[in-house]
Amino acid sequence: MSDDALARVFKIDDLLPDEARRWQSVARTLARDLLAPTIEDDFEAQRFRAEHIPALGEAGLLGMHLNGYGCAGASATSYGAACLEIEAVDSGWRTFVSVQGSLAMTAIATFGTEQQKQRWLPELAAGRAVGCFALTEPAGGSDPAAMTTVARRDGSDWVIDGRKRWIGLAAVADVAVVWAQTDDGVRGFLVPTDSPGFSAQAIPGKRAMRTSIQCDIELDGVRVPDDARLPDARGLxxxxxxxxxxxxxxxxxxxxxxxxxxxxxxxxxxxxxxxxxxxxxxxxxxxxxxxxxxxxxxxxxxxxxxxxxxxxxxxxxxxxxxxxxxxxxxxxxxxxxxxxxxxxxxxxxxxxxxxxxxxxxxxxxxxxxxxxxxxxxxxxxxxxxxxx
Structure with missing residues (x-):
C-alpha cells in the first residue's frame, strides 16, 4: 500500500536525521520483504517464524541502540524509526525486537559483568541466541515490588523458585533474565533455559499477538552459580x-x-x-x-x-x-x-x-x-x- 497521500501532507521522514532514515529504510525493506508476505497466514495459524531471527540480526536490528559486542550503536531515534517500520507490518515482530534488544540485551549491557556481556551480547545481536525477560507474575503484572519469585543462597549457588506469566519468547529463548526477591531486595539472574527445573509453555488461545510467543514460566528449584547474578542490578x-x-x-x-x-x-x-x-x-x-x-x-x-x-x-x-x-x-x-x-x-x-x-x-x-x-x-x- 502506497503512503504517497500521507507523504504529501505530513513529511515526517524529512524530519529524521540521515542515520535514522538509513535505519528506517533497512527496517522497512526487511519488514516488507521478509515478514509481510506470510503475516496474515502466520496470525491465523498462531505461528512465530523463528527462522526469521538471524535475518534481523544480520540487518543489525537486534539491540541496535547498544554499543559494542556486535551491536550497531545506532541512535535512539534510529531505533525508534526501525520499530515504527516493523510494527507497520505487525506488532508481534516489533515485540520480538523489543524483548530481545530493549529488555534482555539492555539488562545484560547495563547491569552485567564483562564476562556476561562477552558471553551473551554478540550471540543475541546476531540472532544466534534468543533472550527473554522474566518479570511479570500471574498475580502482579503492575506491581513488581510484590513479586513472589524468590532466590535464596545455597552455598556458592542461588536456588530460584517461582512463576512468571506473559513472558515473551520464553519457549524459544536460550537465556532468561529472571527477576527474583532475595534477602538483598530484587535481583536479576541470567538463567539458561535448559537449566533443570526451568520450564516454559506458550499461552494458548490468544486473540492478539498471534505471530509472537508469550509464555508461562515455572522455576522449580532452578540452581545457578553466583556468576549468573547481574551484579549492578539492585532493587526495582x-x-x-x-x-x-x-x-x-x-x-x-x-x-x-x-x-x-x-x-x-x-x-x-x-x-x-x-x-x-x-x-x-x-x-x-x-x-x-x-x-x-x-x-x-x-x-x-x-x-x-x-x-x-x-x-x-x-x-x-x-x-x-x-x-x-x-x-x-x-x-x-x-x-x-x-x-x-x-x-x-x-x-x-x-x-x-x-x-x-x-x-x-x-x-x-x-x-x-x-x-x-x-x-x-x-x-x-x-x-x-x-x-x-
Missing part, C-alpha cells in the same frame, strides 16, 4: 530501566500500526463506490480521515520528540509515559476508525486492520496499562502518589 531500578527502553520503542511502533491502518482507509475511500461515487467524496468520510491523520501526525511528532530527548540524554520516565499512553491509545482509535471506513470488509483478513486492532489491545496492556501511566503522570503533576 534494574527492571524499570529496561522497561523504559521498551516503552520508548512502543511509542514509535504504535504509530507504525496506525500508519498502516490510515493508508488502508485512504485507499479504500478512493476506490470503494457507494451511491455512484467513491466514499472518499463524502464529507463524513473525509472528516474521519482528517481526524485520523491529525492523531497520527501528533503521535509521530511526539515519538520524534522522545527520540531527540533520548539522544540528548534528557528523556524522563514521565515523558515515556506520555508517549506510551498517548500513542497506543490513539493508534487504537485510528485502527477503529479505519475498520469503520472499510465496513464489513474490514472484518476480514483481506485487510490488516482487525489484526492491528487486536495487537494494539495487547500493546496497550504490557509495559504499563493506561491506568498505570495515568497514575505516573498524575504523580508527576501533583507530587502525590495515588498507587495502591
Amino acid at each position: 531500578r534494574g527492571p524499570f530501566t529496561c522497561l523504559n527502553e521498551a516503552r520508548f520503542g512502543i511509542a514509535w511502533g504504535a504509530m507504525g500500526a496506525a500508519r498502516t491502518c490510515l493508508e488502508v482507509a485512504v485507499e479504500r475511500a478512493r476506490t470503494r463506490e457507494v451511491f455512484g461515487a467513491p466514499i472518499g467524496a463524502r464529507q463524513l468520510i473525509q472528516s474521519q480521515l482528517a481526524d485520523m491523520l491529525l492523531e497520527y501526525e501528533k503521535g509521530a511528532l511526539l515519538a520524534l520528540h522522545l527520540g531527540r530527548l533520548r539522544d540528548a540524554g534528557a528523556l524522563t520516565p514521565a515523558q515515556l509515559s506520555v508517549g506510551k499512553l498517548n500513542n497506543v491509545r490513539e493508534a487504537i482509535r485510528i485502527a477503529g476508525a479505519a475498520r469503520s471506513i472499510l465496513a464489513g470488509d474490514g472484518l476480514t483478513d483481506e485487510f490488516p486492520v482487525m489484526r492491528h486492532m487486536a495487537n494494539l489491545e495487547a500493546v496497550r496492556t504490557y509495559e504499563g496499562t493506561d491506568e498505570i501511566h495515568a497514575l505516573i503522570l498524575g504523580r508527576e503533576l501533583t507530587g502525590l502518589d495515588a498507587f495502591g
